[in-house]
Amino acid sequence: QSVLTQPPSASGTPGQRVTISCSGSNSNIGSNHVYWYQQFPGAAPKVLIYRNNQRPSGVPERFSGSRSGTSASLAISGLRSEDEADYYCAAWDDSLSGRVVFGGGTKLTVL
C-alpha cells in the first residue's frame, strides 16, 4: 500500500482536461515539495513537474501541477493520444528517519 494515494486509473478524450490527484499527510505533501513523473511502458520514468508546479524545459505547458494542504494534483489540458502513460506523484517524507514516498500510480487512458 502506497503512502501517497492516487486513483489507479483516469481517462479522457482528445482535447479534454484531465486531473490526477495525489493525497498525503502533513509529513510529506503537507511540508515538502511534490514531484510528478510520467512513465511509458518499457521506459524509465521522466520528470513532468518538480517542486509542486515547476515544469522542466521540454515539458509542454499543457502539463501543470499544484499543491494545497496535504494534497496535490497534476492537470493535463488539451489531452493528446501520446499522453497515455502511467503517472506517479512523489515527495520527501519527514517521518521516522526520512524517506521518499510515491503514489501507487495512475494509468491514464486517452479514449
Next chain:
Amino acid sequence: ELQLVESGGGLVQPGRSLRLSCAASGFTFDDYAMHWVRQAPGKGLEWVSGINWNSGRIGYADAVQGRFTISRDNAKNSLYLQMNSLRIEDTALYYCAKAYSAHYYDSSGLFHSWGQGSLVTVSS
C-alpha cells in the same frame, strides 16, 4: 548530454549477493545526491536508497535496511548498490536517479533524471 547507465543485474538465488553500478556522465557528478529506485514487474515505483553528494549522509527504505549498502566514487563518477541476503521480493528493475540537489534527504532532493534500469531477478 546527461547519461546514467546501470549494470550488474542478473539472476541470483535467494540469500546471495549482487552489486549494481551506475556510470554517470554529462554533469558534475559530485555536485548532486543520487538515489536508487526500483520497480517490481507490473508494479509501481519504490525508493530504495539515497546518498548525499559527499557520502556524508545515507538513507534506506525499511525493506532493504541492513541488507543493502549504497556508495559512490566521485572520482569515477559512479554510484553503487551492494545487495546482500537477497529475497524473492527484491526482484525488480533497479533505476539509478540523479537528484535535483546535493542532498537526497530534503524537499528539493528528489529525482531529476533516471537511467534505463538494471533487472535483478531473485529466484531459486
